[in-house]
Amino acid sequence: MTTTRRTRQAAVVACFLAPSLLIFIVYRILPLVWNVVLSFEAWSPLRPPVWVGWDNYSEMLNDDDVFWQALWNTVIFLGSQPVAIALALGIALLVNSDLKGASVYRTIVFLSYPLMTVAVAIIWHWMFNERGGLINYVLRQLGIIHQPIAFLDSFAWALPSTIVANTWQVLGFFMIVLLSGLQNIPPHLYEAARVDGAPARARFFRITLPMLRPALFLCVVIGILNSFSAFDLIYVMTNGGPGHATELLITYIYKQAFGATRFDYAAALTVAQFAMLLVLTWIAHRAVGGNAGAIE
Amino acid sequence: MTHRDRLLLWPRHAALVAISIIMLAPFYWVLKTAITSENIYAYPPHLLPERPQLFNFVDVWYLIPFPRYLFNSVVVSLIAVAGNLVLNAIAGYALTLPFIGRRSVIVLLLSCTLIPFQATIIPAYLITAHLDLLNSYLGLALPLLSTIVCIFIFKASFDAVPRSLIDAARIDGLGDVRILLRVMLPLSTPAIATNVVLSFIWSWNNFLWPLIITRSQDMQTLPLGLARFLSYMEDTTGALYAFVVMVLAPGLLVFLMAQSAFMRGLTTGATKG
Numbered sequence: 101m102t103t104t105r106r107t108r109q110a111a112v113v114a115c116f117l118a119p120s121l122l123i124f125i126v127y128r129i130l131p132l133v134w135n136v137v138l139s140f141e142a143w144s145p146l147r148p149p150v151w152v153g154w155d156n157y158s159e160m161l162n163d164d165d166v167f168w169q170a171l172w173n174t175v176i177f178l179g180s181q182p183v184a185i186a187l188a189l190g191i192a193l194l195v196n197s198d199l200k201g202a203s204v205y206r207t208i209v210f211l212s213y214p215l216m217t218v219a220v221a222i223i224w225h226w227m228f229n230e231r232g233g234l235i236n237y238v239l240r241q242l243g244i245i246h247q248p249i250a251f252l253d254s255f256a257w258a259l260p261s262t263i264v265a266n267t268w269q270v271l272g273f274f275m276i277v278l279l280s281g282l283q284n285i286p287p288h289l290y291e292a293a294r295v296d297g298a299p300a301r302a303r304f305f306r307i308t309l310p311m312l313r314p315a316l317f318l319c320v321v322i323g324i325l326n327s328f329s330a331f332d333l334i335y336v337m338t339n340g341g342p343g344h345a346t347e348l349l350i351t352y353i354y355k356q357a358f359g360a361t362r363f364d365y366a367a368a369l370t371v372a373q374f375a376m377l378l379v380l381t382w383i384a385h386r387a388v389g390g391n392a393g394a395i396e
Numbered sequence: 397m398t399h400r401d402r403l404l405l406w407p408r409h410a411a412l413v414a415i416s417i418i419m420l421a422p423f424y425w426v427l428k429t430a431i432t433s434e435n436i437y438a439y440p441p442h443l444l445p446e447r448p449q450l451f452n453f454v455d456v457w458y459l460i461p462f463p464r465y466l467f468n469s470v471v472v473s474l475i476a477v478a479g480n481l482v483l484n485a486i487a488g489y490a491l492t493l494p495f496i497g498r499r500s501v502i503v504l505l506l507s508c509t510l511i512p513f514q515a516t517i518i519p520a521y522l523i524t525a526h527l528d529l530l531n532s533y534l535g536l537a538l539p540l541l542s543t544i545v546c547i548f549i550f551k552a553s554f555d556a557v558p559r560s561l562i563d564a565a566r567i568d569g570l571g572d573v574r575i576l577l578r579v580m581l582p583l584s585t586p587a588i589a590t591n592v593v594l595s596f597i598w599s600w601n602n603f604l605w606p607l608i609i610t611r612s613q614d615m616q617t618l619p620l621g622l623a624r625f626l627s628y629m630e631d632t633t634g635a636l637y638a639f640v641v642m643v644l645a646p647g648l649l650v651f652l653m654a655q656s657a658f659m660r661g662l663t664t665g666a667t668k669g
Contacts (some may be wrong), residue, residue, distance in 0.1 A: 109493060112572045116490035117501065119483045120542040126523060127539040128508045131516035138518065191415060194408050201409075207655060208416045211423070214651045216601040218619040219640050222626055223422045226429065226637065231439045234425045240440075268422065328514040332603040336623050350514050357518050358608060368520055374515045381510065386598075 132374070138367035145361065156368035167369065169344045170352040173259055174327050177348060178380070180263045181323030185316065187267070188274030193308075195275075196282045206279070210272030217269065217329075221336035224265035228252050252338050255345045262337055262346055266330055274319045280330075281315025282308070313388040320384040324377055349373045430637040437632070452638035458633055462642070464614065465621035469600060472536045472617060476599035479541035480591055487542065488550025489576045509544050521608050531611040540599050546591045553587035562649060592652050593654045600647060618643050 139156050141149040160167050191209055195202045214221065227233050228251040236248045251257040285308065293303050309316075331350045334340060340347035340355070349369060357366035429436055430453070434446040451569030456462055491502065513520075520539060521530075557580055581588065590647050603619040610616050616624070622643060625636055 109572070110495060113490045113493055113495045116486040117657070120487040121501075121504075123483070123539070123542045124544070127513075127520055128511045128516060130523065132511055133517035134519035134522070135516070191412075194412055194415075199405065199408060199412075199413075205412045205416060207652075209419055211648070211651075212419065214597050214601075214647060215644060216603075216619055216622075216647065218601075218603050218622045219644050222622060222636065222640050223426050225626070227422055227425060231437045232429070232441050234421060234441070237439075237441055268419070271419075297459075325512050328512040331514060332619070335607075336626060337605075344609070354517070355603075357521075363518050363522075370515050370518065377515075378510070383462075383476045390552060 109130050135367045135370050135374075137280075138364055139371050141364050143364040143367075149364075152364075156365050159365065160368055160372065166344050166347060166352060170347040170349045171348065171372075173345075173347055174349045176259060176378075177263060177266070177330060178324065178327050180267065181326060183321070184267045185272055185274050185278075185319045185323060188271050188319070189278050189312075191271070192275045192278040192282060196279055206275070209275055212269050213272040215269065217332035218336050220269050221263060221333045223266070224261070225252065227265075228261050253342055258338055258342060258345045262330075262334055265337065266326065266333055269333075270323075270326060277318055278312065278315050279323075281312045285311045287340055317384060317388040320388075321381055324380050324384070328373070328377070426637050426640055429634055430641045432634060436634050450638075452634040453642065455633070455635040456639045456642060459575060459629070459633075460621055460625055460639070461613065462621070462639070463553040465616060465618045468533075468615060468618040468621075471533050472606075473596050473599040475537035477592055479537065480543055480546055480595035481588065483542040484546040484550050484591055485576065485581065485588075487547045489554055489580060490570070491547070491551045492554045492657055493572075503568045505544050505547065513539065516610060517604065520605075530609050531615050533615075536606055536615075536617070537599065539605060540595070540602065543595060543598070543669065546594060549587050549590055550584065555583040559582050589654060596650065597647065623665055 133313045138149075140151060140153060142152045142155070143149045181387050191205075194204050195209075199205075230236060230248045230250045233251075235251070236245075239245045240248065249257060251261045289307050289311070290303060293307060298306070327348065328350050330348055331354065334346055334351050335354070338346040340351045344352075350373070353366045353369045353373070356369060377380055413603065428443075428445045431448045431450065432442070432445040433449050433451065434442065491498065524530055524538070525533050527535070529538065561579060562575060563581050570578065601619065602617075603623070606615075606617045606620050607623075613624075622639060625639055629636060
């Protein structure tokens with residue numbers, strides 16, 4: 101390759117990558133850095149920012165009960181993701197094979213995933229309704245409850261209800277990821293195990309689960325990211341209420357930033373949540389054996 | 397298939413039918429409420445729609461500026477889809493070429509996927525304000541103009557194009573732009589379809605970003621319209637559910653038509669990082 105061609109090619113590469121990189125730098129990396137800086141400042145729209153050190157963090161940790169409540173709710177929300185993944189794995193195992201109609205079942209389970217989350221929130225807001233909702237109706241018909249429950253106005257039931265709605269939406273996605281993981285397992289492993297007389301249980305724990313590690317890791321990471329993107333669902337279904345019973349960190353960040361115009365404090369909350377996300381992802385990465393997220 | 401194997405299929409079908417009913421029930425319930433003319437708060441609710449009619453769908457047009465929301469959503473999504481096609485294709489093509497620092501760029505891109513958009517909202521808002529793009533179509537679409545997952549979908553597809561074909565094109569004197577347009581893209585229709593479907597759905601469903609940067613009702617998109625409808629009217633009217641059906645129907649149609657491309661795209665995008 102001649103030098104002129106090499107420089108020309110370098111110019112092409114630079115021009116082709118520049119627009120995308122610019123967008124990621126301006127809307128991903130710069131905000132990340134800016135958030136950290138902002139979290140150490142006292143910010144107001146009209147005055148120049150003042151450096152205040154750890155003040156925002158100490159307020160968050162020592163004086164803010166809502167932060168702890170939101171953190172706890174976020175942890176519960178995260179805790180529901182492995183349950184959803186296990187359910188999805190069950191469904192994936194059921195539809196993985198030459199079962200007649202498997203693709204119809206797959207489509208049905210997946211159908212809720214590409215929906216607009218705001219619409220999902222409205223749908224489930226209605227499903228949980230005290231009078232018109234299907235859930236109260238079915239539970240009363242079955243004699244499980246005798247009085248209607250206002251699920252979304254109840255301190256005990258509001259958070260589990262939003263989790264049900266979230267699970268309904270993401271289940272299909274987990275299923276598809278796990279299915280493609282299942283289809284990547286070489287069939288001869290199962291044949292060999294069958295020849296050796298390994299029972300179904302052993303085949304599942306010794307072959308299926310270990311071979312599914314990359315797919316499971318992916319599901320866990322998506323599940324962790326879900327705790328961020330659940331904003332739309334919570335904002336529309338309960339807006340964090342009743343009280344702060346369904347407040348997640350992301351809805352609290354939004355309220356602090358765009359409700360109370362406390363960008364500095366909201367930035368500190370964001371940093372805390374992002375740190376949590378990184379730690380959890382790292383733990384998940386280690387738990388599946390270290391190299392599951394490897395590139396190429 | 398032995399007789400015993402066939403018997404074992406029945407419990408599986410039963411379980412899957414039960415799961416399907418649970419998954420479909422919310423769809424049915426909203427559709428039923430949308431076409432019912434009864435008082436939707438009556439207890440017990442009817443499982444089948446009483447006196448089905450379509451008034452609620454007409455009501456939507458009077459209660460909210462539906463065409464305006466629709467127009468805004470379409471404009472923003474078109475900008476986002478066009479941006480994604482062009483920017484992701486050229487970036488994906490650049491990543492197939494050898495250059496110094498290629499590996500660092502890939503690592504940089506992959507680490508960016510770990511930064512959820514929701515964690516950037518405050519500075520992203522301030523940046524957009526500095527660019528004077530608050531409350532504008534470009535401002536709404538800008539953060540969505542390029543998507544890392546889709547860049548890698550293009551890259552994987554371009555990597556699969558035979559080397560000899562590209563070399564032949566080079567010997568014929570084709571430049572990079574022409575190679576991309578005449579050789580790579582015609583051989584990558586599945587990647588193009590995946591890009592269009594994914595970027596359309598992401599932009600169409602986006603809620604938090606428009607919520608933050610739109611100021612006037614004139615600029616609001618469909619998801620904001622839905623949320624606004626719920627908070628102004630409460631859930632007292634079947635029109636809300638008619639609105640939900642109207643918003644979801646196009647997306648579901650796109651999904652059902654492009655289902656296989658969509659699912660394949662999600663999983664390849666996901667496994668390719």
